[in-house]
Amino acid sequence: MKPTVESIKAVCPIYVATERKRPLLVGSGTLLDFGKARFIVTAAHVHDYAMNPVAERYTMGPEHLLPLPKTFVKTSLPSSGKREDDRLDFAFARFDEPTADQIAKRHYFLPF
Numbered sequence: 001m002k003p004t005v006e007s008i009k010a011v012c013p014i015y016v017a018t019e020r021k022r023p024l025l026v027g028s029g030t031l032l033d034f035g036k037a038r039f040i041v042t043a044a045h046v047h048d049y050a051m052n053p054v055a056e057r058y059t060m061g062p063e064h065l066l067p068l069p070k071t072f073v074k075t076s077l078p079s080s081g082k083r084e085d086d087r088l089d090f091a092f093a094r095f096d097e098p099t100a101d102q103i104a105k106r107h108y109f110l111p112f
Helices: 044-049 097-103
Strands: 011-017 023-033 038-042 057-060 065-067 091-094
Touching: 023 044, 038 044, 044 091, 065 097
Parallel strands: none
Antiparallel strands: 011 023, 011 057, 023 038, 038 091, 057 065
């Protein structure tokens, strides 16, 4: 019996562009569907790593890389100022409809 939901398809890679404009894998995200809104959730430390000023964040679309949203909400740094001390360590962003539709051609948004 094959499961009706293949959750592995809800995990997508997160890349940043290097100075030479080549994709560098820096982490992964989980795709979630909240009805009319679709999101990517990742670790805040992945988002922090990807905040290099020359780096754009991308994931795989149906045939090529697609840019991730520029605005992410993430957990605040703890009083130590170190992400390693962040017990929650998550970040998320909402996709616009056209981008979400493109990503959905290759990946699966888990209903939440």
